Structure formats: C-alpha cells, structure tokens
Amino acid sequence: MPYEPPTHAVERSLRATTGAKVVAGVDEVGRGAWAGPVTVCAAITGLRRPPTGLTDSKLLTVKRRNELAAELRDWVTAYALGHASPEEIDSLGMTAALRLAAVRALEGLPVRPDAVILDGKHDYLGGPWQVRTVIKGDRSCVAVAAASVIAKVERDAMMAELGAAHADFAFAANAGYPSPVHRAALEERGPTPHHRLSWAYLDALPRWRHLKKVRTWPEASVPEIEGQLGFDF
Template sequence: MPYQPPTHTVERSMRATLGVRTVAGVDEVGRGAWAGPVTVCAAITGLRRPPEGLTDSKLLTRQRRTQIAAVLTDWVTCYALGHSSPEEIDEFGMTAALRMAAGRALEALPVRPDAVILDGKHNYLGDAWTVRTVIKGDQSCVAVAAASVIAKVRRDAAMAELGLEYSSFAFADNAGYPSPVHRAALEELGPTVHHRLSWSYLDAMPRWQHLKKVRAGVDTGEPVSADAGEQLGFDF
C-alpha cells in the first residue's frame, strides 16, 4: 500500500464543530511491555504541513524514527511527555496508569489545549478533557503521528540507558517488551525494580511466582507534572 501522509482533517473538523482552537494529539508507548514505564506524548502542531515520511512510529525503522523525531521536536508547536511507573501500573492498572501519564503530559504543555485527539477507540482520559478518539490516529492525524514518534524514540532511548545497568535483559534491543533474551534473563535473575509485577509472564516462572502482585477487580497482565520523568528515574 502506498504511503498516505497524515492530515489535519480531524483537527479541522473539531475546530469547525466544537469551536476549539488548540488541539493536541496524544499517543502512548509501553502499554504491552514487561518492564519500564508507560509513556504518553502530547503534541500540538497547528495546521502546518508535516515533515516528509511522518507516520505511526510502528511503521518506521528505528533509524527513520530517530531521524524524524529529531525534526519533530523543533517542528511541533510544543510537546510534553508523561509517564506512569511500573509501581503505578501494578497498583492502579493500565487504564488508570494511562490516564495519569496522559494527564501529566497534557498538564506539562506550555499551552493548555482546548481538545485532544486520542489514538485508538477507548477514551482512557475520561471527562477531564474534550476528546475525539480515532482508530489508527497515529497514521491518519498529524499531531497524533508526531506524538507517536516522539514517545517511542524517547522511551526507547531511556530503556537503552537503563539497559547499561541491567545488561542481561537487553533493554536496548527490546525496550522492556517480551523477547527470548528478556524472558531468559527473567527466568534466571528474576524481575528488577523496573518490572511490572502484576503481569502474567510471572505465571510461567515458578521460581518467581511469589513476587506477583494481584489486584482484585483491576486489569492484570494486560499488555501531573513536567518533571514526571525525573521522578520515575528516567531522563526523558
């Protein structure tokens, strides 16, 4: 399928129908990882033409993502990152963790957006913001695509830095997501302080099952400040 660049169609529609002026695109990365935070980026881009090649971060090679992210950080009107730690994910569940991380990103923007375009079909932000959910918004909406690329590159870099301390887990390669090397290290060494202990991977590891945290009635094992990254031990 030929490359289809993202557009401002949804943002223009929101401006026309809702009377809003400033719209932020929001996307997350790290939802399905075994280790590390879940990271959300909020980006405001205005209605300018996007950089060439911008699309969902998952459709780009690592090298191309890094190149585009370097352009985006200067091209966007503004952006901010928010994070929820593994401890918060374990305690509150992924939906609440996403809400906290997204709220932190949006509150850290220098300009408060009037509305938000949220990638996917579920509004995990709730009623605190005016939200339009867009399935595959990271491919079709400029601001969401920008948020997708920035979030992915910044979280990957932070996980690679973490991997210098925990070399057996190969975080530079897997960014905390499941992989054979990651699983082998877990089985041998057990989870680090950066692992999510409510995730189902521990069910298959008898040696470490006793560490699993179970939260009744909350999703388990499912893959509000500018300095939130520093608070979690990540220099984003």
C-alpha cells in the same frame, strides 16, 4: 508498502464543530511491555505541513524514527511527555496508569488544549478535556503521528539507559517488551526493579511467581488519580 500520509482532517473537524482553537494529539507507548513505564506524548502541531515521511512510529526504521523525532521536536508548536511507573501500573491498573501519564503530559504543555485527539477506540482520558478517539490515529492524524514518534524515541532511550545496569535483559533492543532474550533473563535472574509485578509473565516463571502482585480492588477512579496529582480541574 505505500501508505497515505497523515492529515489535519480531524483537527479541522474539531475546530469547525466545537470551536476548539488548540488541539493536541496524544499517543502512548509501552502498554504491552513487561518492564519500564508507560509513556504518553501530547503534541500540538497547528495546521502546518508536516515533515516528509511522518507516520505511525511502528512503520519507521529505527534510524528514520530517530531522525524524524529530532526534526519533530523543533517542528511542533509544543510537546510534553508523561510517564506512569511500573509501581503505578501495578497499583492502579493499566487504564488508570495511562490516564495518569496522559494527564501529566497534557499538564506539561505550555498551553491548555481545547480538545484532544486520542489514538485508538477507547477514551482512557475523559474530562475535563473534549476527546475525539481515532482508530489508527497515529497513521491518519498529523498531531497523533508526531506524538507517536516522539513518545517511542523518548521511551526507547529511557529503556536503553535502564538496560545499562541490566545487560542480560537487552532493554536497549527490546525496550522492555517480550522477547526470547528477555524471557531467558527473567528465568535466570528474576524481575528487576523496573519490571511490572502484576503482569502475567510471572505465572510462567516458577522460581519467581511468588513475587507477583495481585490487585484485588478495582482500577483507581478518575477522582482518586486527580487527588494523587494534586490538580484542580
């Protein structure tokens, strides 16, 4: 299906209305997985013409996505990745874990962005950055699309490496997301050290549901996360 290529329209708007000189696009991958980290990429692209075919990573074939990621790593002005582990997801909750990963990515950039374009409608990042949320930003915004492709390829590679020690789970194929093979392996072997133990999939596994971690406290607050990271905002 034909699709419109992403543009710099949102970035130009932020520059014009807020005076932001450095704008980063941010996207995540792994939110809905049963296993593995949630990964966030922050990318700064400036206003240059993007590589041909850039779009949401989910619209690309594996081959094209890998090719484009390799091109993007050299093309972007800067990028950085941040991860939140399964243990952190279980402990903090997904919203706080997403922020943890996003802060790690943004703090990994060589320059601090003046503003951030965040894919989706929910601002899980908050201050001190000025955030603009954009629904389907990974299709419409150049920097967010670049971040989506890099994040997806990097996390897929991580999951394939983890899968080498857990062949029955087929992490190289499913990247830790639900699949028939993944479910069958869970039923037979139970969760690996890379699985999220607060996830509902354990409710359907009688042999292993006793392993489920139930959080009885609210998701961690922003100050709590900042204290864990040791950042002084």
